[in-house]
Amino acid sequence: MTSSKPFAPACERNQGPILAVLREYFPDRRRVLELGSGTGQHAVHFAPAFPDALWQTSDVEENLSGIRMWLDEAALPNLPPPLTLDVTGKWPDARFDAIFSANSLHIMPWPAVEQFFSGVGRVLEPGGILAVYGPFNYHGAYTSDSNRDFDGWLKQRSALSGIRDFEAVDRLAQNIDCRLVKDHTMPANNRLLVWRRQS
Template identity: 60%
Template sequence: MKYKPHSPACERNREPILAVLQRHFADRSRVLEIGSGTGQHAVYFGAALPHLTWQTSDLESYHAGIRAWLDEAALANVLPPLTLDVTGDWPETQFDAVFSANTLHIMGWREVEAFFAALPTVLPVDGKLIIYGPFHYDGRPTSDSNARFDATLRSQPGDMGIRDRSAVDRLARAAGLRLIDDIAMPANNRCLLWQKTAASITWPGKDGA
């Protein structure tokens, strides 16, 4: 039997996230998931949203675990992982939606910038982006637990840390995306939803993260 990685956080947050996807991805057909991690979200959302073709992606080191979940689930609408480093080459195919969970605070700020800079290559006008995870607002954490989590992240190498919503939104706007929803989620997380309304504009450069 193949080893399947398991994330308790995925088990806890999948139902609240699914409720958001059911509402906002009802009119979508092709989703690119950035940072599929264990693969748990992909098979859960793929099974619950059979109208979507769900494309997994992550660094090569995660592929075996993702494939283990996909092989067991055997869902025709969930595709094997693409190798995707946000600072490298992105797929040439376009998708009408992009989803990513708990990734921006793990990326360095340069990688967050690269993530948003590349979105216009995969998202057409009207494409949607949903990002789930913790965010600061006006430079401040939304809870004591998020403050502690941020301190832990920033004590490690790699320029990790919880990102400020305003700083992230500036990157999104530079990529031609407009914030259309900001949804409170359990455990002091958020789902931020953008929609692409135009081509990318002048890149804002390094900002407060």
């Protein structure tokens, strides 16, 4: 690993447990869009597990150079160059049968979370899978003291960010005709929410 390549320790820790869940839902997927690919670490770890799927990374422009470093080093045939994608802006014209995002909803303002789901509604095919990883509150309550502390840290960075309520997020998913398949318990008080879009 070169010193200039971005590295997120959290990705290194959570990629194994996330992949174990994605293996249940992604084996028959052919076009996966990863929203908010961050460093690119998840993509190079997950793409080899689904060799028949094109794994399309995406993020805001300033993160793309770091993602390209990981993709170039991995040189995997199913990892095309990353897309510039801000959920509040233009979305690709392409369609996907799976969408994955990790640790994204709590760093966006709530209107951007709404636009995240609106955009998913435009590009996710009927029968498609939406998988979102991160911390969530339930009935307005934190699931752990560490999540409460993390939420405080997020709000210090930006008053508009913060851990989202599962119920509010699930309503946005339902609005685009996605129904919850399973809410997976993950390490470090995180969840992996999996929805399927209705036909």
